[in-house]
Amino acid sequence: MHIVRKFFHYLNPMDHLGDKKYSVIFPLFINLLLPILSEIYVYVIAANPMMVGAYIIFLNVFFVIYFSFRDGIQGGIITSVISVIYYFYIIYSRHYSNLQFSSGIVTTIILGFIYLCLALIIGWLKESIDSLIDREANEKIRLQTILQQLPVGVVITDSKGQVTQANGKIEDMLGIKIPLGYTVGVDKSLIPGRQKSRQISSDKSPLFQSLKMRKSVIGKEFGYLRNDGKHLYMQVNSSVILNRNGEVIAAASIISDVTQQKELEKRKDDFVNMASHELKTPITSLKLYIDSVSANIKKYHDSKIDKTLISIKKQTGKLQELVSDLLDVSRLQTGKLSFTKEKFRIDTLVTETIEGIQGGEKKQRIIFENPNPLFVYADRFRIYQVLANLITNAMKYSFEKKEIYLRIKKLEDKIVVGVQDFGIGISVSEQKKVFDRLYQVSGKKEKTFPGLGMGLYISKEIIKKHKGEIWVESTKGKGSTFYFSLPLKGN
């Protein structure tokens, strides 16, 4: 049976698609059977010379096509050459007349030419198919290797959501094997949720969403509990793959394990949180002590010590602000900063803020004239923070004895507050960065300014939470105006 199967394998031209080892022996061997086959025909079936000729030619055409398809150009040429040699042998051996002889030679040459053409065309076709198959196979191997080596999990499905490919990384990550034929959005989810009892519904998977909406899903996060008890966070991106006609042919999902990242982030946030709280306690007692000493000193009317105590109190206040800024930044990042909105007069708040800041020092004059009461609906304390930050920045970065202007403008749907200084200004390239976390504008001769570079970042986030906008207009060396807006409706 094995030999029979092997023989049929040799015979079947389709089995030899993509086969680079062109066999010479097989066509040679089969073609040498040609005289025997025609002799059998002559003696067993018919002796009509016309029929014999037609039969031989038919047999040869079949062989040429067959071998050029099975073995490429080489097989076709071998068949053609053997046929032509056989024809010449017949013409030579049959003692034809001169006319018959020469017409036989011409016919043979024409037939040989036709055979060669057939061999070349079909052989070329076969070789083209071979190289296509080859290229596809190489591409597949290349993709497979890359897929397996990727540090992220990859799942690919067809247009109906049935998994066609999944790399090893995803199976390592999930700790499960993805069964063949698994269909996303139809079959039960393979992934347990954070609690063992809760499964992440499989029609919520980004892959299924991508297929349904025909668009990409970016940065979805899932927490889940692996069978070995480990809690993991994965970040999933998914998108559909379209063909040239814009039809969905597949969908792919890239899954990264962000557990470590999350843990680090959490640890960092916890640390900042804890450090800030720990710092707050000594500041509290420090302030109480200062007030107590200050109250006692006043009884003895010692102005010198009193001045020193005012300085100590001021420095403690600065320390307190830094700590609360630090805490605000960490809360903003974890999304834990809370807002309590109320209706209040922003013009009053501006006046109060200016009074509070200008208090002792009168280096710069802050000018604010706004007779109209203007109401906003916002978190009063947070807006105070933004105002205080913009005003202290204006004072910090502006030249001495220059005025600072504050203006409030009511537009159709929003209120815009502007703080203008005539200080060092900000270059265009720096203007975008000033609202980034921990960014600071440096002045002439690399003069540094105090602060941690958190104020504008906090202000931006506060305004963003109020659905407002914050921006700056500035000319280097001439000064800056910082604006923020608060919407009047829908807030």
Added chain:
Amino acid sequence: MTKKVYIVDDDEGILDAISLILEESGYKVETSSKGNQTYERVTHFHPDIILLDVLMSGYDGRKICKILKQDSKTSKIPVVMISAHPSAKKHVMEYGAEAFLSKPFETNELLDTVAKFTNG
């Protein structure tokens, strides 16, 4: 009559500073850096107000507050909870505390709060 204040906080600095300020303002102060025995000490000392730290190492100020508020002997005494978490405010109210001070607070804030609940 001298008003009495009982303070529970695991930070000696805070205990000392608050006592200093309150004593200067004429209050009689007793302190504890440990949360246990709060109930016993309170029933013994009969303070007019209790200042209680929310998070102490080993003791939960909220639980202590709940215990005090559940007992008829102590439930009438106003409790002011102190925390560095400003967001803790809404939670401490759930445990029955009368007021909340967020660290770092001002001397005036402290005095005003204590005065408000002891002059009633």
